[in-house]
Amino acid sequence: MPVLTVADEELDALGYLTECFDMHGLGEVRMCHRARSQPWPVQELLEEADLVVSLGSLSSVRDEATQEARAQECRVYRAAIERGIPVLAICYGAQVLSQELGAPSREAPSSEIGWVEVDSVDSATLPTGPWLDWHDDLLAVPVGATLLARTPVAPQVYAHGRCLAVQFHPEVTPEELDRRVAMNRDALEEQGVDVEALTAQAHRQGERSRAMTRQLFGGFWSGIAAGR
Template identity: 30%
Template sequence: MSDVAGGGRRVALVLRHDSAIGLGNLGATLEARGYEIVTVDAPTADVSALDPLDADLVIVLGGDEAAYETDRYPYLADEIALLRARIAAEAPIFGVCLGAQLLAESLGGRAFKGDRKEVGWLAVEPTAAGAASPVRHFAGVPTVQWHGDSFELPDEAGLVRLASSAQYENQAFAKGDWLLAVQFHPEVDDEIHEDWLDAWGDELPEYGLSRERLRADHAEHGPRAQAASARLLGEYLDALPTRAKVPQRD
């Protein structure tokens, strides 16, 4: 799939769980860095047939599934197996929302149903470690949250919490320089935001919100959030050439 040694474009393998929860503005940042994007729809593809180390980068996106529902969604177990193989090789991975929860499970942590959904344009607060990481670009920049699950991180060397929110302690984490995961949604662009309001907006009154309120918040915060997203992912990607390379197959 990749041809880094031969001077070809790097490949980003994207594991997607719902067509409405795509790369959004992350795609432009990947393309600007010369990545070829290969999207796999995990619910319908044979994830177990993928070579875990073939792509230069794996991105795991969000979804309605819960990371602990592997019996209900067997492909999640296949994703966890793929992620564990990459973790063992210290091969680059970027996770978003469900992707972050799957990474926590892959590392030996635990994903679980939260007490209450976290929904809306909300603040995340970088930790001391996060202030020196790409997550710092979201300090003071509200971002989209739309999840009901959370996770606990294992006590493991090199695994660092990077951000928290008022409701959930774990909003971002990293392992070394090659693994980065965020619970919030830096990918949200104008199209994704409107798609989510159409698809799931009926639940907003339960959280004291409305479609109109979120559209106003999007108009106010969206441009800064998209700029922060580009800086976060761009900084992470720009450092990857100096980090651990994906092992090359014979």
């Protein structure tokens, strides 16, 4: 049961999601990196795929330089939806999915980077957190979607058909967050982010984050992805 994953080459770690795939009988991961200059063979990529997962990005959905990569990503979502293949879209991926569904994102008043609690409609399957947010654009909820969680700042999770869009990062492990912070430390500190506190919380709540991600994915896979 292959999983097609769309990601930046620099941010393609699936982290806790890998365990979720194993738990639910999902197997081979086919990775599509957004930086590829050649057109993606979308129909071929989706052949026999049981799930599409898209991750965060170094880009903004407002960047003109990455417009063609977003267009390719939208074609993947469009074809997956037409075929009835479930989609789990995270952070930037969620914003691109919203764009494809007619709800483009807009710039946030300020970056939202840190651990957040969400107001969840069902905390048994979508825990309230804390979850890791790291974004500069606000997730928009398309017409016909069901809002499942939000913060005072913006929507965080919605379902649309067999798709789940998630603004925060359920996949990121403490070790992966350490790596990303090291890549962006100067920029984070310029934005006033306490990077030591950010990473310390990841390590402090590692097992809780793992369990919450299993809950989130389990609810998605048995409910939304199954068309229930």
